[in-house]
Amino acid sequence: MRCLLVTLFSSVLLSGCASTPQDPSGTWINQAAIDAASEDGNLREALLAYGPNLEWQIDSQRQLARFSNGFKRDEGTLKRDAKGLLRVHFYGDAEESLNLQDDELIQAQSATWPEQRFVRAATPGPLAPVGSSFEHALYSAYLGGTWVINEGLGEGGLVLFQADGSVEGLPGAERYALCLAGDCAAMNGEYDSIWLQLGEQGQSWLFEREGDQLRVFQAVNRAQVNEMPDYHKGQQRWLLEQR
Incomplete structure (x- = not known):
């Protein structure tokens, strides 16, 4: 009986470890920059402090990831590495690392950017141009x-x-x-x-x-x-x- 219980318990642990990672698909916005601008009033300083990237759009099914920093928009291929981290490869050698942690999408610090955090956007829908969800949220909160x-x-x-x-x-x-x-x-x-x-x-x-x-x-x-x-x-x- 004890052996049976041990076997069942081990099976549960193994199945938990092999669970499917959370799907990051959707639109993610830099809410920290919006909050800072709304509280302090200085938009430029808020974007410099919490940016520069303002929005990510992720489509896991098509293995695509897009981002906007308010001026530049770029698209890369999305893959998950052995550790479960999301790797976005852009034209040339550029690469960014993303990770889901609780309700946030975290862009890891790199040679190009500092660490940045994003939350899921409520509106508009997934077909909106990249960057527009951040703008809608900013305009609503700021003005x-x-x-x-x-x-x-x-x-x-x-x-x-x-x-x-x-x-x-x-x-x-x-x-x-x-x-x-x-x-x-x-x-x-x-x-x-x-x-x-x-x-x-x-x-x-x-x-x-x-x-x-x-x-x-x-x-x-x-x-x-x-x-x-x-x-x-x-x-x-x-x-x-x-x-």
Whole structure:
């Protein structure tokens, strides 16, 4: 009888060790960067501290993995090694290691990136372009809610920044986009910037967010004609306050 119990117990242990690894398929976003930006107000500093990568999309069935850092998007082949770690191989010799730990997808520190952590995105669906799930979550958390124009054109009016990049109530704008990385970040230096567009016309503005207040400034270019733009704060255009 004792031998039978030992045999059964050993079988349970072996079956547990051989259990199928958790499927990482889906969209994963850098929620830590979103939380830091929402709490502190400085978007650029939050992205530098917790980025640079903002989103992963993983398709285990097709052995594909995509990532976005707000400027660059890349796709690699996905394989699981003998230790159960996920290896993403990109064109050339580039490789990243991913691992599921509890409810997080952890990107291991490498020669290119620091360790970064991601959580599953709620929306939009799996067919959304890579990077858009992070943007939706960021826009909702960072600029969501109702804003009132305390100073500037349209004073007294209400402004709504939608998660899909549309804006209502801000004179001269129907779309917006926050600068996350790339050329716009290089041109803005230490400042955060927002692109406002009406129809086919648009331009960059610099902004500062502190608590429930959002100040939007003209972006003054101090660079020469043959140089990359170098934007600095100009005259304040709007002062918005979140209700």
